[in-house]
Amino acid sequence: MTAADLRAMLVAGHVTHAPGVYDPASAALAVRAGHRAVHLSGPAISATMLGRPDLGFAPATQIADRAATLLPALGGVPLLADADVGYDDPDHAVWTALAYRRAGISGLCLDDGDDAGLTAARIAALVERVPEVVLIARAGGRGLDETFERCRAYAAAGADAVLPVGVREADLGRLRAALPGVPMVVCRSEAATGGGRLTGAELAGLGVGLVLHPLAAVLAALRAASLAYRAIAEEGDAERVDRMPPAVYATLTDRPEPEITAEINKIDT
Known part of the structure; x- marks a missing residue:
């Protein structure tokens, strides 16, 4: 634009x-x-x-x-x-x-x-x-x-x-x-x-x-990272922390397939 x-x-x-x-x-x-x-x-x-x-x-x-x-x-x-x-x-x-x-x-x-x-x-x-x-x-x-x-x-x-x-x-x-x-x-x-x-x-x-x-997004990201780091320190993994699926992360800068777009929409809501 x-x-x-x-x-x-x-x-x-x-x-x-x-x-x-x-x-x-x-x-x-x-x-x-x-x-x-x-x-x-x-x-x-x-x-x-x-x-x-x-x-x-x-x-x-x-x-x-x-x-x-x-x-x-x-x-x-x-x-x-x-x-x-x-x-x-x-x-x-x-x-x-x-x-x-x-x-x-x-x-x-x-x-x-x-x-x-x-x-x-x-x-x-x-x-x-x-x-x-x-x-x-x-x-x-x-x-x-x-x-x-x-x-x-x-x-x-x-x-x-x-x-x-x-x-x-x-x-x-x-x-x-x-x-x-x-x-x-x-x-x-x-x-x-x-x-x-x-x-x-x-x-x-x-x-x-x-x-x-x-x-807003910076603070949300820092909060999520803080939870992940704490979980790893306490439990050895971050399984209990809500995270973006790796398949979605891998397509962030590419045009996503419809099923991946649906995953992103679910994360956003």
């Missing part, structure tokens, strides 16, 4: 969920589950390559390198990637976005940092010089009013969508009223669960086109 396809998702009138992926196997599973967009996040890179929680400085080169390994498994499904480091000024932002594009990344989630004015300048440069990459601008501030002002500034600079940071889904209606017509993206972080979440129809009615789930 092209950037035009991803931009169409932002204004489609319904929500597209973009789960986090982190290696070719997870990318293949996300595609087979029917997802139309996926997300490579800085926290996922930190967890799977460094074995540490998000430190906020997964370098752009590392993200681009990992993204390039995912493309064969994605089969054209667009990949969004975090852009936290390597975007210090407009020229650096453009250089890094070009590296992302060469790696096959269709859209980036640009971190805004402390200087909203500089972020707006970076957005304007990216829109002018790398229009092939969809730009989702994260906007965080000290309180709702500052966050809303940043969203307004980033939309005016040309961002395709804004991602308000630290704003409860229940407060998105206020942002919609302040910025009518501006597409929004929501990140459902694993750190914030429970009450206040809106339905897909409610989110779409507020202008939300994409919902990101950066760590």
Whole structure:
């Protein structure tokens, strides 16, 4: 898919969920589950390559390198990637976005940092010089009013969508009223669960086109691995742990036979 396809998702009138992926196997599973967009996040890179929680400085080169390994498994499904480091000024932002594009990344989630004015300048440069990459601008501030002002500034600079940071889904209606017509993206972080979440129809009615789930699959995989390692340590095998059948695993990057697809569907449900 092209950037035009991803931009169409932002204004489609319904929500597209973009789960986090982190290696070719997870990318293949996300595609087979029917997802139309996926997300490579800085926290996922930190967890799977460094074995540490998000430190906020997964370098752009590392993200681009990992993204390039995912493309064969994605089969054209667009990949969004975090852009936290390597975007210090407009020229650096453009250089890094070009590296992302060469790696096959269709859209980036640009971190805004402390200087909203500089972020707006970076957005304007990216829109002018790398229009092939969809730009989702994260906007965080000290309180709702500052966050809303940043969203307004980033939309005016040309961002395709804004991602308000630290704003409860229940407060998105206020942002919609302040910025009518501006597409929004929501990140459902694993750190914030429970009450206040809106339905897909409610989110779409507020202008939300994409919902990101950066760590759900990573944490599920780590939990499953933990159970398997513990079982081996205690019992000498992992027979009691629910695992993917080897025949399904062997076909992750190939077109599966119908009976194997049925096995995958049973695993997913």
